[in-house]
Amino acid sequence: VTGGDELPRRLQRAPTWLLSQAHGHARGLLAEALGVHGARGYHYRVLAALEEQGPLSQADLGRRTAIDRSDIVAVVNELEADRLVRRAPDPGDRRRNVISLTAAGRRRLARLDEAVAGVQDRLLEPLSAGERRTLVALLSRLVDRR
Amino acid sequence: VTGGDELPRRLQRAPTWLLSQAHGHARGLLAEALGVHGARGYHYRVLAALEEQGPLSQADLGRRTAIDRSDIVAVVNELEADRLVRRAPDPGDRRRNVISLTAAGRRRLARLDEAVAGVQDRLLEPLSAGERRTLVALLSRLVDRR
DNA sequence: CAGATCTCAGCTATACTGAAATGC
DNA sequence: CGCATTTCAGTATAGCTGAGATCT
Numbered sequence: 001v002t003g004g005d006e007l008p009r010r011l012q013r014a015p016t017w018l019l020s021q022a023h024g025h026a027r028g029l030l031a032e033a034l035g036v037h038g039a040r041g042y043h044y045r046v047l048a049a050l051e052e053q054g055p056l057s058q059a060d061l062g063r064r065t066a067i068d069r070s071d072i073v074a075v076v077n078e079l080e081a082d083r084l085v086r087r088a089p090d091p092g093d094r095r096r097n098v099i100s101l102t103a104a105g106r107r108r109l110a111r112l113d114e115a116v117a118g119v120q121d122r123l124l125e126p127l128s129a130g131e132r133r134t135l136v137a138l139l140s141r142l143v144d145r146r
Numbered sequence: 147v148t149g150g151d152e153l154p155r156r157l158q159r160a161p162t163w164l165l166s167q168a169h170g171h172a173r174g175l176l177a178e179a180l181g182v183h184g185a186r187g188y189h190y191r192v193l194a195a196l197e198e199q200g201p202l203s204q205a206d207l208g209r210r211t212a213i214d215r216s217d218i219v220a221v222v223n224e225l226e227a228d229r230l231v232r233r234a235p236d237p238g239d240r241r242r243n244v245i246s247l248t249a250a251g252r253r254r255l256a257r258l259d260e261a262v263a264g265v266q267d268r269l270l271e272p273l274s275a276g277e278r279r280t281l282v283a284l285l286s287r288l289v290d291r292r
Numbered sequence: 293c294a295g296a297t298c299t300c301a302g303c304t305a306t307a308c309t310g311a312a313a314t315g316c
Numbered sequence: 317c318g319c320a321t322t323t324c325a326g327t328a329t330a331g332c333t334g335a336g337a338t339c340t
Binding site: 027031040041042067068070071093094095096 | 304
C-alpha cells in the first residue's frame with residue numbers, strides 16, 4: 001500500500017469530525033478576512049459588543065463576548081494601542097476599567113462587519129437559501145442544548 | 147448598564163459563530179471522553195487509520211489523518227512509548243518508518259471507539275434522528291465544498 | 293540533480309487555570 | 317469578612333512553517 005489520502009471511514013461522517021472540519025474552514029476564511037484589517041476574531045467580538053451595549057467594564061465585556069477575563073486584558077491592550085477603544089477608570093467602582101469605542105473603532109468595526117458578512121456568504125456558498133436556514137436552525141439547537 | 151451575558155446580536159445566528167460554538171462543545175466532550183483513556187484526538191485518528199489501512203509510513207499517516215508531518219512525529223513518539231504502535235525502518239525505502247498497530251493498540255482503539263460513539267450521541271442529543279441525518283448531510287456538503 | 297521523508301525548533305489562535313493585588 | 321475586578325504567568329490543543337539531514 002503506497003498512499004492515498006482518504007480519511008478513516010470512522011471519521012468521514014462523524015458529526016464531531018464534520019464540525020471540526022467545517023469550523024476549520026470557517027476559521028480560515030475569518031482569519032483571512034479580518035487579517036486584511038489587522039484584526040482577529042477576539043477584536044471583532046469586543047468591538048461589536050461595545051457598539052451594541054455601549055461602554056462596559058472588562059469583566060462585563062468578557063461575559064458578553066464569551067472571552068476569558070485574562071484574554072480580555074490582552075485584547076483591550078491591543079485595541080487601545082491602535083486607538084480603537086479607550087480605557088478609563090470607573091469613578092463609581094475603582095476596581096473597574098470602563099472600555100468605550102472611539103470614532104476610529106466605530107469605523108474599523110464597520111469595515112470588519114462587511115468582511116465578516118462576506119465570509120458567511122463564501123462559507124455557505126454550496127447551500128441553497130433554505131438549506132442555510134436549516135443549518136443555522138439545527139446548529140442553534142445544538143448550541144442552545146435544547 | 148451593569149452586566150448581563152448576552153452575545154452581540156451580530157454573532158448570535160452567524161454561521162461562523164455557531165460552528166465555532168458547536169465545535170467547541172464537541173471538542174470538550176471528545177477531550178473528556180478520550181482523556182479517560184489517556185488519549186487525544188490525534189491519537190485516535192492515527193490508531194483508526196492504522197487499523198483501517200494497515201501499516202503506513204509517517205508521511206502516509208499524515209495524509210490519511212490530515213495531521214501535519216511534524217505533529218505525526220510527536221504523536222507516534224507518544225503511541226510508541228505506550229507500546230500501542232511499533233516504529234520500524236522500511237527496508238524498501240530507507241527514508242521511511244513503517245508504523246504498525248500492536249495488539250495493545252488494537253485493544254485501546256476498541257475502547258476509544260466506544261468513547262467516541264458515546265460523544266456523538268451526547269452531542270446530537272437535542273436532535274431527532276431525521277434532524278441528525280440532515281445536519282450531517284448539510285455539514286458534509288460544506289466540508290466537501292459542493 | 294529534484295524531490296520525498298523524518299525530525300526539530302518555533303510560531304499562531306483559541307481557550308483555560310492559578311494566584312496576586314486591589315477595592316467593594 | 318467574602319466577593320469581584322484586573323493583571324500576569326503559565327498550560328493545552330490544533331494547526332502550521334522553515335530548515336536540516338538523509339535517502340530515492
